Amino acid sequence: MRDETLAFVREGYLFGTRRFERAGADVATTRLEGVPLTLLRGADAARFFSEGGRFTRAGAMPASVQHLLQDEGSVQALEGAAHRQRKALFLGLLTDGAAGGLVEVFERELTAAARACAGGEVRLIDLFSLSLLRAVCAWTGLPERVAAELERSGALQRMIAAAGTVGPVNWFARLRRRDAERLLAETVARERHAPSAPPGSPLAVLAAYGEPDPLPPEIAAVELLNILRPVVAVAWFLTFAALALQRRPAWRGRLGSAQSDDVRRFSNEVRRFYPFFPFVAGRAARDLEWDGRRFPAGARVALDLYATDHHPALWEAPGRFDPERFGGRAIEPNTLIPQGGGHYADDHRCPGEPVTLDLMDAGVRLLTRRIHYAVPEQDLRVSLRRFPTLPRSGLVVGRLAVHD
DSSP, X not given: OOOXXXXXXXXXXXXXXXXXXXXXXXXXXXXXXXXXXXXXXXXXXXHHHHSTTXXXXXXXSOHHHHHXXXXXXXXXXXXXHHHHHHHHHHHHHHSTTTTHHHHHHHHXXXXXXXXXXXXXXXXXXXXXXXXXXXXXXXXXXXOHHHHXXXXXXXXXXXXXXXXXXXXXXXHHHHHHHHHHHHHHHHHHHHHHHSOOSOTTSHHHHHHHTTTTSOOOHHHHHHHHHHHHHHHXXXXXXXXXXXXXXXXXXXXXXXXXXXXHHHHHHHHHHHHHHSOSOOEEEEEESSOEEETTEEEOTTOEEEEEHHHHHTOTTTSSSTTSOOGGGGTTOOOOTTTSOTTOSSOXXXXXXXXXXXXXXXXXXXXXXXXXXXXXXEOOSOOOOBOXXXXXXXXXXXXXXXXXXXXX
């Protein structure tokens, strides 16, 4: 089997889809960076890959990605009972309305940031990421000094933007991550010595987690990053939401006076239609068999998120942006998988997905009801060869105004 690393670089998000089409199946085999890899797509594949502890994330992703988006000892690197126990911590912080305060703070921060830019121009990716960063730092309970340093360094934004890169850009982002980890480890240690974070805040909970045998400060810092970074990453989805509003002005008018279910349909279609991360990889935890194929222990397998969210067997006219497809439809968890498949409690599905949707809904409401702007001529093309991608210009807007 020939190595297709260069083809993957050329084809980007469409790499898997084209191989599934050639194979006439939802399974395709390839070789990337010299390593055999089996690609999967579809709801059944997502269920097989994501549920039942069949695959481990350990050693599955390239170092350039792993050292930016996760690290040793983090919840993503754990399996079995250890993973479920740590995952319960995140579920307690992020689900069942626990993060409602985060959405409220984000609404205030986005409104304030837009007012600060009134009359001028700004890239929406910068406006959203800054507002989300400030909101999540405040909600997490970080001291103002720490929040200011994270904002100054741009570490969280760099971790996301550089995840699909190699070479100097990736190396610099990894240096920034290590700086952020040291800063947060020191913050956890200070919190344990002299508690000051609001009770129940993520900082307070993580600092005390596991007592009388708490997490090492370095691991607690990594888990703090696993809350901070994904919230900032919602800026990518929100920028695509703004792009969808620009290209489909009828939806701007509709959402300006819509009921909440219309906004949620729109947010879900943004997550389905626009590309985020192309796939998630794992290694078979034991000898496995699925759909007549054998996967020996240690085999590398990747679930293609983009191809599943655009699978013609799952979505009618998948290349058409149509929020109505979610009207009255119960979403099967392994069908819409921009943030992974499976279930929150037992599998590796992102526990921040409900918060992502709440933040997107809040941002879309503000963009269609209170924040007004003009969109000058610019390059709004979206490259499918960049991970994670964005409109080339970052979506510049001008003449901002906030209406009360």
